[in-house]
Amino acid sequence: xxxxxxxxxxxxxxxxxxxxxxxxxxxxxxxxxxxxxxxxxxxxxxxxxxxxxxxxxxxxxxxxxxxxxxxxxxxxxxxxxxxxxxxxxxxxxxxxxxxxxxxxxxxxxxxxxxxxxxxxxxxxxxxxxxxxxx
Numbered sequence: 125x126x127x128x129x130x131x132x133x134x135x136x137x138x139x140x141x142x143x144x145x146x147x148x149x150x151x152x153x154x155x156x157x158x159x160x161x162x163x164x165x166x167x168x169x170x171x172x173x174x175x176x177x178x179x180x181x182x183x184x185x186x187x188x189x190x191x192x193x194x195x196x197x198x199x200x201x202x203x204x205x206x207x208x209x210x211x212x213x214x215x216x217x218x219x220x221x222x223x224x225x226x227x228x229x230x231x232x233x234x235x236x237x238x239x240x241x242x243x244x245x246x247x248x249x250x251x252x253x254x255x256x257x258x
Contacts, residue, residue, distance in 0.1 A: 157182065158189045231255060 149157075161171040161182055172182045225241025235255065239248060 154185050155189065158185050161186065 157171060157175055157177075161167050168182055168186075169179050172179045227239050227241075229237040229239070229252075231237065237248075237251070237255075
């Protein structure tokens with residue numbers, strides 16, 4: 125009845141099971157895997173399975189890649205040229221609000237700034253610097 129008390133004659137066996145080493149991915153390998161997952165829609169899970177990583181890890185790498193691209197500095201942005209307005213639409217627009225030389229600056233993360241031709245360049249530069257730091 126002394127099974128619940130300590131006995132010097134009882135030995136327990138302890139096994140150490142190694143589950144494997146933690147893999148280290150170089151930045152080049154991460155970039156290659158992220159670019160592969162961006163090749164088409166619905167490729168995140170398939171790419172993660174192919175490389176033996178979890179889907180969530182691949183999404184973390186993709187977010188980091190997206191953040192590094194957005195803070196990379198100046199880049200070209202696609203411009204959209206619209207068709208010329210018909211005279212009635214043009215007259216209606218000028219009578220409602222005179223807009224001359226209006227510019228739309230599209231920033232990352234869905235932000236944009238609309239300025240007129242008479243904007244103070246120094247003030248606009250300060251505003252863009254503040255927004256760039258965020």
